[in-house]
Amino acid sequence: MDLQIALLLAQDGVTNGAVYALLALALVLIFAVTRVIFIPQGEFVAFGALTLASLQSGKLPGTLWLWLGMGAAIAIIEVLKALRERQLRRIPLIVLVNCGVPLLLAGLLFAVSPATFSLPVQVCLALLMVVPLGPMIYRLAFQPIAEASVLVLLIVSVAVHVTLIGLGLLFFGAEGSRTPAFTDASLQIGDVLLQGQAVLVVVSSAVLIVALYFFFERTIYGKALRATAMNRTGARLMGISTTMAGQLSFTLAALIGAFSGILISPVTTIYYDSGFLIGLKGFVGAIIGGLASYPVAAAGAVLVGLLESYSSFWASAFKEVIVFTLIIPVLLWRSLTTRHVEEEE
Structure with a gap:
């Protein structure tokens, strides 16, 4: 491997890592606010990309x-x-x-015909169709059992995931889709050619992360989510609706997932079940952050993207195994350094 190949692999790794970072942030947000380990987060990615592809095909x-x-x-x-x-x-x-x-x-x-609309309008329509599914899923599946144990919430999350996978196959079929590139621009830096689409993914992800930071720091709803994440009972006593917090967190997660799917739709072919694997890699980043720290989860997701990229060069047949093996030392370290507390009934 020479320097040029290493830089090209780093470009792919950072691009994928930016998307995984968004998904990791969404998973941390949902778990912190609602205690739900949201397995179907990747389905929002697949639905966002496939919805845009359907609109573009009329x-x-x-x-x-x-x-x-x-x-x-x-x-x-x-x-x-x-x-x-x-x-x-x-x-x-x-x-x-x-x-x-x-x-x-x-x-x-x-x-x-939706095919006659401009690309920005099609993107907005795709987001409009996918984002409301987040709070609706919370209302139907999780709000009635909001006070259940984490294990029960996880079982329901798996059930929702299986249901959405089946609906994705019904709606979009088994064939994958890829949208045209948003931009054909490229930038030459030394011996490395930066693709405009890759730069767009990284920049858009960074802008969304910064926007989320200001949302949590400067808005009343963001502060309400932070309060609920820190102490659900205390937030409820202060007049913050935990139901509203749950719906808002699922709305943001659906927005992040659909936006991520739209970003990567020109880069890779998306199938009805592609979101599961993408979401799992975001989940590895979230686990690195302990399902609690946003910056560490984002950094861990970028690490996952880089590891995946370089693994595909050295051992492409085992790249998925290498990526998911990363979770073992993290869990072992957290198990040895974290005080265990039994969940209250």
């Missing part, structure tokens, strides 16, 4: 119907709740938010 993505179906289920639950509590004024708003918005979007896409 098709109505299956995620639109998933949004409508989950919205209808939530509307029924909330309407029954409003009837029991005699809050009839809430019913029109509940129906409009959960069913009216996706129906209006479906009507628009039936009238105008």
Whole structure:
């Protein structure tokens, strides 16, 4: 391996690591706020990329119907709740938010082919269809059992993952999709050619991480999430709704996942089940951060990307094994240095 090859591998590693860092941040956020080890985080990546590919081919993505179906289920639950509590004024708003918005979007896409829209509009539409799935999943699957043990929440998370994998196969089929490159620009630095698409992935990921930092530091909702992550009971006593915190954390996780999928859709072919492996690599980064530290999780995710890139050169057949083996010494070290506390019933 010469210097040029090493730099090219480093470029690929940093590009992949930037995406893994976003997923690691999302996993840490959800676990810190809701205690859910969110296995389906990678499905947001796959749904984001495949939804954009469907729009660019002029098709109505299956995620639109998933949004409508989950919205209808939530509307029924909330309407029954409003009837029991005699809050009839809430019913029109509940129906409009959960069913009216996706129906209006479906009507628009039936009238105008999505392939005629510009790329920024298609990206916004893809995000609009995928991001609402986050809080809806929380409302249907996790909010009713929010106080359950971590093990129960993990089992439900696995069930949601399996369900989304099956729906992805139903909506998008077994064939993969790749979108056209967002930019064909390139930059020559010495003997290394930097691809514009790789630079766009890294820069966009960095911008989103900085935006999340300011969100948590400067906004009231970000501070509410931080308070809930530190002490759920204390946050509830201070008037912070843990239900709102859970829905907001899942919304941010869905946004991060869908945005990551859109970023990598021109770089790699995405299949309905590709998100699982991508999400697992983000999970390795999150484990390095102890599912608690955002900076360490991001750094660990970049390390995973670099390790994956160089492993593909030296031992491509074992690159996945090498990447996931990284988690063993981390878990061993944390097991030896962390005081164990039994979870309260």
